[in-house]
Amino acid sequence: MILAGRRRSDRMRDTRAMKGDVHDAERARRFRDAALPHLDEIYTLARYLLRNTADADDAVQECYLRALKHFDTFRGGAIRPWLFAIVRNVCRSNYARRGFSDEEPSEAALPLWVEAQETPEAQVLRQRDEESIRKMVSELPGQFREAIVLREVNDLSYQEIAEVVGTPVGTVMSRLARARAMLRAAWLAAEKEGGDDL
Amino acid sequence: MTCEEARVLLHALIDGELDAGHAREVENHIANCPECASALAHYQELRQTLRSANLRYAAPDALRSRIEAAIPVPATRVPMQTRRSLLQGFALGTAMSAIAATGIVFFVVRSVQDERILGDVVSAHLRSLQAEHLTDVLSTDQHTVKPWFNGKLPVAPPVPDLTTQGFTLLGGRLDYIDGKPVAALVYRRRVHIINLFVAASQNLDRAPGRGGEMIQGFSVQEWTDQGLRFIAISDIGADELQEFRRKFEAAAVSSN
Secondary structure (H helix, E strand, O other): OHHHHHHHHHHHHHHOOHHHHHHHHHHHHHHHHHHHHHHHHHHHHHHHHHOOHHHHHHHHHHHHHHHHHOHHHOOOOOHHHHHHHHHHHHHHHHHHHOOOOOOOOOHHHOOOOOOOOOOHHHHOOOOOOHHHHHHHHHOOOHHHHHHHHHHHHOOOOHHHHHHHHOOOHHHHHHHHHHHHHHHHHHHHHHHHHHOOOO | OOHHHHHHHHHHHHOOOOOHHHHHHHHHHHHOOHHHHHHHHHHHHHHHHHHHOOOOOOOOHHHHHHHHHHOOOOOOOOOHHHHHHHHHHHHHHHHHHHHHHHOOHHHHHHHHHHHHHHHHHHHHHHHHHHOOOOOOEEOOOHHHHHHHOOOOOOOOOOOOOOHHHOOEEEEEEEEEEOOEEEEEEEEEEOOEEEEEEEEEOOOOOOOOOOEEEEEOOEEEEEEEEOOEEEEEEEOOOHHHHHHHHHHHHHHHHHHO
């Protein structure tokens, strides 16, 4: 696919005047400068969405190829939401193609707050190591996982998250609310089960 | 406001996404509802914990190389001189036709230089993020950073400490804009880096009064003060960078 893309762009280049070459090089340079610094963040989202290193690698590479191809359609503004939206779409379509269905629980059925069973002291979340926090985030259902990763890990505003996932800002807010409720519940459950072992 | 509503809105409150009116409503509800107050406290704690943990993943080097190889530019950067002369040639062509079309010589020539300076500002900012060359002098102490520039530049940039105002000083370095040495002060806002370039104003001579703008997705603020030209660039929002400028200017005046 990469090869085919190259060949086509070669053909296109042949038919172009000098000015087109200058434009291509300049465009690629602008793309490189604008998009490459965000590689870790894009990769982070892909890792959380696909929960697998090899899949994340493929998705991120495809994201950058698509982004370069469509860089002309990017009209200024913040580039991060634009890149996040592309990698999210790649992840979703790859996931679907491989026959996975990312089952989404009905939002209204999810609680906004889980009361801890224990005394107030036990409600204080025990500090956990990064690996177990990553695991808890990874186990959230897809739409809540992406909301929490975009917000807490990649530090996007509600408006930017809304652009990336294509929902109104109010939906972003309620997904974050439920994502945090689920995380908190998972946290409390882990404490109850494993105590200090985890 | 019902508890149900408050339990959603309190997240926007924690995230600083509520306007003053709604924030007050949620705060009023929480002041009178111990359950929602407890939820707020717990979610704040959860958020703190998530934010202080490093939950990011680093892209593998092999992936980075594959992507770089797929972008049709030699992996080594086009030498500065070549690229600049190329750009100048290109810009001059545009400028010439514009001159022919409008006859407004002064403005056009000026704006070509403006674009070049802005292009350099963006490149310098990106280089600082990419090449692990953010700072030459790494210090959060303004009294270490400021004297470091002595003898390296013909100007002494103000280096105010803005930590208490939400912008942490990381250090400084020497950089080049438009072929001239400039001071680069580095501040941090949450996870975002702000580069502030400072030079004698005749060295960064741009059309005055530009204020804030967006270039390639970066916010840019520029201003002139006491013969110095300041250009700040970051991926934070335009309002936040404007806030940085305001605080920097205020602190620079009081430190003089």
